[in-house]
Structures are given as structure tokens and as C-alpha cells.
Amino acid sequence: MSQKETVTIEALEARVSQIFEKIGALRDVADCLAHVIVAGERDHCAAHGLYRIEGCLRTIKAGQVKPDVEPALMSSDGAIVKVDAKMGFSNPAFAFGLPLLVEKAREFGLAAMVIQDCTHFSALWHETEAIAAHGLAGLAMCPSYATVAPFGGNAPLLGTNPLAFGWPRPNKDPYVFDFATSMAARGEIELYNRAGKPLPQGWGIDKDGKETTDPAAVLEGSMLPFGTHKGSAISTMIELLAGAMIGDLTSPEALEALGTTTLAPHHGELILALDPIKFSAGRTDNPFERAEMMLDAIAGQGARLPSQRRFAARKQTLAEGISLDENQLALLAKFEEKGLDGVSL
Amino acid sequence: MSQKETVTIEALEARVSQIFEKIGALRDVADCLAHVIVAGERDHCAAHGLYRIEGCLRTIKAGQVKPDVEPALMSSDGAIVKVDAKMGFSNPAFAFGLPLLVEKAREFGLAAMVIQDCTHFSALWHETEAIAAHGLAGLAMCPSYATVAPFGGNAPLLGTNPLAFGWPRPNKDPYVFDFATSMAARGEIELYNRAGKPLPQGWGIDKDGKETTDPAAVLEGSMLPFGTHKGSAISTMIELLAGAMIGDLTSPEALEALGTTTLAPHHGELILALDPIKFSAGRTDNPFERAEMMLDAIAGQGARLPSQRRFAARKQTLAEGISLDENQLALLAKFEEKGLDGVSL
Numbered sequence: 001m002s003q004k005e006t007v008t009i010e011a012l013e014a015r016v017s018q019i020f021e022k023i024g025a026l027r028d029v030a031d032c033l034a035h036v037i038v039a040g041e042r043d044h045c046a047a048h049g050l051y052r053i054e055g056c057l058r059t060i061k062a063g064q065v066k067p068d069v070e071p072a073l074m075s076s077d078g079a080i081v082k083v084d085a086k087m088g089f090s091n092p093a094f095a096f097g098l099p100l101l102v103e104k105a106r107e108f109g110l111a112a113m114v115i116q117d118c119t120h121f122s123a124l125w126h127e128t129e130a131i132a133a134h135g136l137a138g139l140a141m142c143p144s145y146a147t148v149a150p151f152g153g154n155a156p157l158l159g160t161n162p163l164a165f166g167w168p169r170p171n172k173d174p175y176v177f178d179f180a181t182s183m184a185a186r187g188e189i190e191l192y193n194r195a196g197k198p199l200p201q202g203w204g205i206d207k208d209g210k211e212t213t214d215p216a217a218v219l220e221g222s223m224l225p226f227g228t229h230k231g232s233a234i235s236t237m238i239e240l241l242a243g244a245m246i247g248d249l250t251s252p253e254a255l256e257a258l259g260t261t262t263l264a265p266h267h268g269e270l271i272l273a274l275d276p277i278k279f280s281a282g283r284t285d286n287p288f289e290r291a292e293m294m295l296d297a298i299a300g301q302g303a304r305l306p307s308q309r310r311f312a313a314r315k316q317t318l319a320e321g322i323s324l325d326e327n328q329l330a331l332l333a334k335f336e337e338k339g340l341d342g343v344s345l
Numbered sequence: 346m347s348q349k350e351t352v353t354i355e356a357l358e359a360r361v362s363q364i365f366e367k368i369g370a371l372r373d374v375a376d377c378l379a380h381v382i383v384a385g386e387r388d389h390c391a392a393h394g395l396y397r398i399e400g401c402l403r404t405i406k407a408g409q410v411k412p413d414v415e416p417a418l419m420s421s422d423g424a425i426v427k428v429d430a431k432m433g434f435s436n437p438a439f440a441f442g443l444p445l446l447v448e449k450a451r452e453f454g455l456a457a458m459v460i461q462d463c464t465h466f467s468a469l470w471h472e473t474e475a476i477a478a479h480g481l482a483g484l485a486m487c488p489s490y491a492t493v494a495p496f497g498g499n500a501p502l503l504g505t506n507p508l509a510f511g512w513p514r515p516n517k518d519p520y521v522f523d524f525a526t527s528m529a530a531r532g533e534i535e536l537y538n539r540a541g542k543p544l545p546q547g548w549g550i551d552k553d554g555k556e557t558t559d560p561a562a563v564l565e566g567s568m569l570p571f572g573t574h575k576g577s578a579i580s581t582m583i584e585l586l587a588g589a590m591i592g593d594l595t596s597p598e599a600l601e602a603l604g605t606t607t608l609a610p611h612h613g614e615l616i617l618a619l620d621p622i623k624f625s626a627g628r629t630d631n632p633f634e635r636a637e638m639m640l641d642a643i644a645g646q647g648a649r650l651p652s653q654r655r656f657a658a659r660k661q662t663l664a665e666g667i668s669l670d671e672n673q674l675a676l677l678a679k680f681e682e683k684g685l686d687g688v689s690l
Contacts, residue, residue: 074627078453079424082627108423110617112455114624137586153646157639165582175585177578227572233522233651234579236643237510240520241482244636245621247628252642272455272617276590279459282419282427283592291589294502297597298581301498306578 005329006321013038015332019053023060023339025067032092036122041322044313047187048123050328053335055121056089058343059263065089065119071096079104079111085118090142090269093118094127101273102134109278113271114246120144121264125178125307128166131273132174138166141238142269145261146252148182149222151232154209156222159251159265160185161238168276170288173314175295177306181235182223186261189215189223242270350674351666358383360677364398368405368684370412377437381467386667389658392532393468395673398680400466401434403688404608410434410464416441424449424456430463435487435614438463439472446618447479454623458616459591466609470523470652473511476618477519483511486583487614490606491597493527494567496577499554501567504596504610505530506583513621515633518659520640522651526580527568531606534560534568587615 007015013034020030033056040048059065066086071093074082081100085093093115104111124140131138144159164178183203192199193215204218205211212218225231243250248268249257257266276287299305324332334342352360358379365375378401385393404410411431416438419427426445430438438460449456469485476483489504509523528548537544538560549563550556557563570576588595593613594602602611625632644650669677679687 077626078623079456080454080623108453109425110455110457111424112619112624116628137590150643150646150648152648153643155646157642157646165578167582167585175581177575177582179575179578181575226575229651230522230524230526230571230576232648233510233524234508236520236639237512237522239639240512240636241619244639245482245619245624245632247625247630247632247635250635250639252639274457274586274590278423278425279457279590280592281422283461285592287590287592290592290595291585294581294584294589294595294597297502298495298498301495301500301502303495303497303577306574 003326003329004323006323008321009038009042009317012041012322012324015336016050016053019332019335019339020056020067022336023057023067026070028070029067029088029092032095033089036091036126038322039126040123042314042317043310044317045123045310047185050331052121053331054343055264057335057340058345059119059121061340061343062263062345064258064263064266073097073100074116076100076104079108080114081111082114082116084116087117087266088119090115090118090120091122091126094130094269094271098130101271102131102136105136105273105275106278110272110274113273115269115271116246116248117266118269119264119266120269123178124162124164125166125176127271128164128176128178129174131271132166132168132176135168135275135277137168137274137276138164139272140164140269141242143239143243143249143251143254143265143267145255145258145265147186147223147255147261148225148235149205149209150236151225151229154205154222156255157252158182158225158232158235158239159254160223161235161251163234163238167291168288169292169295173307173311175291175305175307179226181225181231181238183226184223186223189218193219242268246270348671348674349668351668353666354383354387354662357386357667357669360681361395361398364677364680364684365401365412367681368402368412371415373415374412374433374437377440378434381436381471383667384471385468387659387662388655389662390468390655392530395676397466398676399688400609402680402685403690404464404466406685406688407608407690409603409608409611418442418445419461421445424453425459426456427459427461429461432462432611433464435460435463435465436467436471439475439614439616443475446616447476447481450481450618450620451623455617455619458618460614460616461591461593462611463614464609464611465614468523469507469509470511470521470655472616473509473521473523474519476616477511477513477521480513480621482513482619482621483509484617485509485614486587488584488588488594488596488599488610488612490600490603490610492531492568492600492606493570493580494550494554495581496570496574499550499567501600502597503527503570503577503580503584504599505568506580506596508579508583512636513633514637514640518652518656520636520650520652524571526570526576526583528571529568531568534563538564587613591615
């Protein structure tokens with residue numbers, strides 16, 4: 001019989017935070033990483049859960065991200081907040097900059113946070129949910145590694161470049177989406193490869209630029225953007241805005257700088273916050289009530305709103321705790337015992 | 346032998362402007378509409394060219410848009426410029442607000458223009474190209490009519506909701522995209538229907554929510570978003586930001602208010618402008634130069650950048666003029682002679 005253990009979110013956060021603190025992370029950094037990682041488990045997103053500890057530790061061990069730096073305010077000019085992650089993780093930098101972003105969005109109607117020189121490993125819904133929790137709409141985007149060919153191209157150039165959005169819903173979970181602008185995440189292609197199964201059509205091309213459903217050929221070649229030329233254009237926009245415009249690495253530069261996709265990528269991040277109260281000023285209707293009509297109509301068709309499954313899992317977890325299986329317990333025990341020696345480069 | 350005539354852009358703008366002035370449009374409004382419509386011909390986008398005169402006139406005749414109103418500044422608070430289109434066309438309202446949007450983007454780093462109570466019939470690349478011409482990045486979006494089912498849904502709710510982006514390229518045409526967030530424009534489905542040809546897979550569903558390639562069934566049913574759940578999420582975001590948030594009509598509300606898709610829709614528009622100089626402040630690299638590396642790499646793969654075909658057509662037109670065929674000449678002559686009597690409701 002396999003061992004199982006049910007733990008509270010808080011208890012698991014404390015355990016994960018300890019792992020990072022023990023290998024030299026600042027307390028705030030460790031807590032922030034633990035919060036993000038445990039939120040993945042809480043929402044039943046295994047791919048963003050405890051599994052991520054290993055990648056974080058590996059990137060730290062490789063010297064590509066610093067766990068012992070405090071983010072700092074680089075500048076606060078007009079409606080732009082710039083946070084210097086100082087070669088640390090993006091998550092503590094975002095948490096550090098959020099109060100000022102919110103303040104500026106309320107003051108100016110909209111505002112931007114730029115995170116510079118960070119390493120990014122987590123989903124972007126953390127950012128847009130956090131912004132929505134302040135009653136603001138949020139947009140977040142960042143480059144990744146060059147693993148995706150532009151539409152009509154033949155070699156990796158774009159990243160999987162996630163785009164996330166959040167809209168606050170009164171007394172409800174926010175409307176939140178967060179997706180890769182590639183057809184699939186690289187990890188999904190790896191799963192097909194391990195299972196020896198062909199990919200769905202349109203996911204990738206081989207190293208000669210020819211369409212293929214062979215996952216191994218795609219891993220050697222390129223993934224493709226979602227939505228053909230439209231997704232490709234959006235992904236390119238993310239390279240321009242959250243790479244070139246903010247003076248941080250684009251996806252081909254990030255891959256060149258690191259030389260591998262097995263460590264978390266180093267780049268920047270762009271986050272926008274918009275205040276519906278300011279945007280609706282002078283109009284009679286309440287923007288949040290009108291949004292509910294739209295969202296209720298979507299749900300009324302039986303269409304699932306993005307993140308609904310995640311919020312349902314969260315509700316369950318908050319009531320019942322997080323159930324850890326044998327492998328997860330072994331993984332925690334290994335990193336608790338061995339720290340950075342538990343990962344190989 | 347069919348009659349043909351080659352005219353300059355300026356001469357054609359003057360003719361089209363005259364048509365609108367004669368039926369009561371203010372001079373500035375007429376010039377603005379003519380500029381936008383002739384720009385469609387200039388760029389060889391027939392669907393946004395002279396063909397649009399009829400829709401504009403029909404919407405005016407139906408009393409759904411006012412050609413004789415001047416846009417006015419509603420408010421200028423923080424980084425948000427609000428322009429009241431006063432039930433007129435969006436184009437003069439955008440032209441009116443643009444200088445202040447640019448000024449605010451330069452001052453705050455980013456800014457937004459909200460156009461309220463407008464009728465919209467044109468492509469959004471006009472907006473993002475105009476912003477890029479000032480050295481700024483631009484994003485524009487608006488709802489439409491409820492003709493698209495959300496992913497997983499079964500009835501029209503979202504509009505074809507266009508999304509446009511522009512990035513300035515030194516001494517080059519800007520990087521510009523502008524597309525419907527539906528798989529296709531409604532006009533394309535109508536063309537398949539007239540030709541009696543089946544649609545490509547995934548373009549639409551019938552009135553019972555079942556996937557179909559029958560264009561007539563899709564016209565009675567719903568179009569589908571591009572990129573499955575991802576495009577659907579982006580389209581929903583446009584309803585929230587450029588509908589509910591700004592206090593203007595969402596796509597189902599716009600359809601309900603007008604009761605038909607044969608007239609141009611009435612709603613609002615949201616435009617963002619970002620200043621790369623402000624966003625890259627404190628970094629060593631020039632954002633425009635770094636963007637060129639990315640865009641050149643895309644083009645270097647033989648992939649076409651969005652709008653390239655349009656810019657090539659424009660170059661040709663600027664050198665050779667606009668060639669009008671028999672039908673176009675007849676259309677101009679009809680509206681010059683008959684004005685609003687040339688269209689039936």
C-alpha cells in the first residue's frame with residue numbers, strides 16, 4: 001500500500017520554504033517561492049507544483065539565479081514601476097512591486113510594472129490574480145526560450161511566451177486566463193515523446209521546417225504558435241514589449257545566454273494594471289456588474305470559463321488539505337535532506 | 346473593354362470626402378472617413394476600401410450614426426484620455442484624441458484613449474499605425490456584434506472583436522498586426538456561402554451548436570473564435586476591457602441595440618500607447634535596435650511579417666496611383682449623384 005499524507009497549505013508552504021532557506025535563500029524569497037509552488041499543488045496544477053522545486057534548485061546550483069538577493073526599486077517614473085530582481089527569481093520582485101503598481105494604477109488609471117533581470121519559472125496567473133484581488137484588471141507577459149518557430153518560419157525563434165489576464169469579479173473568483181502562445185507547452189511534447197504517441201496536427205515542425213506529428217522530431221525542430229499567424233503575431237508582440245522594449249532578453253537571447261532549456265530562463269517581465277473605476281468614470285453603469293452579464297452568459301452556454309477547474313480544485317483543497325503521494329513525499333524528503341546535492345546538473 | 350481610371354490618393358480622397366459632405370457630414374468628419382476608406386484601396390484591402398462607403402451611408406440613413414457631430418474631450422484624468430464621439434464615427438474621435446494620447450504616453454510612459462459612443466466600421470491598424478508613427482507602441486481593441494460563440498458554447502455571444510498592435514521601426518514600415526479574434530470575418534463566410542463552397546473545419550457551428558462546414562448553417566448559427574479556448578479567452582478580454590470596463594456596449598448589447606448586422610455597430614474602443622523610451626530607461630540597449638534583431642530574424646526565416654503585403658501594395662500605389670475599375674467608378678458616380686438615396690435600408 002502506498003504511503004499518503006494530507007497536509008494543510010500552510011504546513012506545506014513551511015516545509016517548502018525550509019528547503020529553500022536551508023540552501024541559502026533569504027527568508028522572504030524562500031516564502032515567496034514556497035507560496036507559488038504550493039499554490040500549484042493547491043490548484044491541482046501538478047506541472048506547477050512541488051515538481052518545480054527541482055528546477056529551481058538546479059538553476060540555483062548552476063549559478064544562474066541568486067536566491068539570496070532582495071529585489072529593489074529601480075525607478076518609479078510616471079505610471080511605470082521598475083523593479084530590479086537583481087538576478088533573483090521574478091516572484092519576490094513582483095510581490096515587492098505590487099503595492100506601488102496598485103497605487104499607480106489607481107492614481108493614473110493604468111500603470112505598468114517592469115521586472116528586470118529575473119529568472120522566471122512559474123505561471124503568470126499569480127500576477128493577474130494578485131492584481132485582480134485589488135479590484136484592478138491585469139495583463140502579464142514574458143518571453144521564454146527560443147523553441148517556437150514563427151508562423152511561416154522554419155526554426156526556433158519565439159518562446160512559448162505566456163500571456164495572462166485577470167478581471168476582478170465581486171464575491172467570486174476572478175476571470176483569469178494564462179496560456180502559452182505556443183500550441184502546447186514543451187513539457188507536453190516531452191510527455192508524448194515518452195509515451196511514444198504521435199502529436200496532434202499542427203503542434204510542430206522538424207528541423208527541416210516540415211510539419212510532423214513525431215514528438216522527437218519536434219523536440220529537435222520547433223514547436224508552432226497557437227492560432228497560426230494570429231498567435232505568432234501575439235507571441236512576437238510579447239518579444240517586443242516584454243523583451244526589446246523593457247531592455248531585457250528576448251527568447252533567442254535567453255537561450256543563447258543560458259545554452260540550455262533545462263534551467264529556468266532569465267529575462268524580464270511586463271505587467272499592466274488598469275483601474276475599471278477610472279476607466280468607467282462619467283458613465284452610469286457599474287463596470288463590474290456589466291462584466292458579470294457577459295461572464296454569466298458564457299457560463300450559461302455551458303462553456304467553461306478559463307481557470308474554473310483550478311478554482312474548483314482550490315476550494316476542495318482549502319476544505320480538505322493537500323494530499324501528497326509517495327513520490328511527492330519522497331521528493332520533499334530528498335530535498336530536505338540533501339538540498340542542492342539532491343539535484344544534478 | 347472595361348473602363349478603368351487611375352487616380353491619385355489625394356484626388357480619390359477628395360471625391361469620397363465630397364460624397365460625405367454632400368449628405369451633411371462635417372468637413373472634418375468627411376475628410377477623416379475618406380482618408381480611412383481610401384487607405385483601404387491604397388493598401389489593396391478591397392474589403393476596407395470604397396466598398397465601405399455604402400455601409401457608412403446606410404448607417405447614416407438609418408439614423409444610427411451622426412455625420413454632423415464634432416468629437417469632444419470628455420475627460421483627461423491621469424493617463425486616460427476620454428473622447429466622446431457623440432454618436433458619430435470612431436475615426437474623427439480617434440484623430441481628435443491622438444495628440445493628447447501621445448502627450449500622455451510620453452509623460453507617464455503609458456496612456457489610454459477611450460472612445461465612447463461611437464460607430465465603428467474600419468480596420469484598427471489605422472490606430473496602431475498612427476501611434477507607431479509617433480515612436481510609440483500601440484494596442485487597440487473593440488467589441489463588435491454577437492456573432493461568435495465562446496469556445497465550448499453553442500450560440501452567438503462574442504463579436505469578431507479585432508485586436509491590433511503597432512511597433513515603430515526606424516526608417517521602415519512599422520510592425521503592425523490587426524485581426525479578428527474569430528476564425529474568419531463574417532464577410533468571408535458570406536463569400537463561401539455565395540460560392541456554394543464548404544468552409545474549412547473549425548470556422549463555425551450551426552444553430553444547434555454542432556460543428557459544421559456549411560456556410561449557410563454557420564450564418565444562422567455561430568462563428569468560432571480563432572485558436573480554440575485561447576482565442577475565446579482573448580475575445581472575452583476585449584468584451585471586458587473595451588466594453589464593460591469603459592462603460593460602452595458589449596457585442597450582445599450592440600446587436601440587441603441595433604437589431605441587425607447590416608449596419609455598422611455602435612460601441613466604444615480602447616487604445617493603449619506605450620513609450621519604449623520610458624520603458625527602456627536605465628538600460629543600456631536601444632529598444633528599437635533590439636526589436637530589429639527580432640523582426641529581422643523572423644523575416645530571415647522567410648516568414649512574412651503581418652501587414653507586409655499591405656505595405657508593399659501601399660508603396661506601389663504611392664508610385665502608380667490607385668486603379669479604379671468599372672464597378673468602383675460606377676459606385677462612386679452613384680453615390681455622388683444620389684447620396685443617401687443611393688442606399689436602401
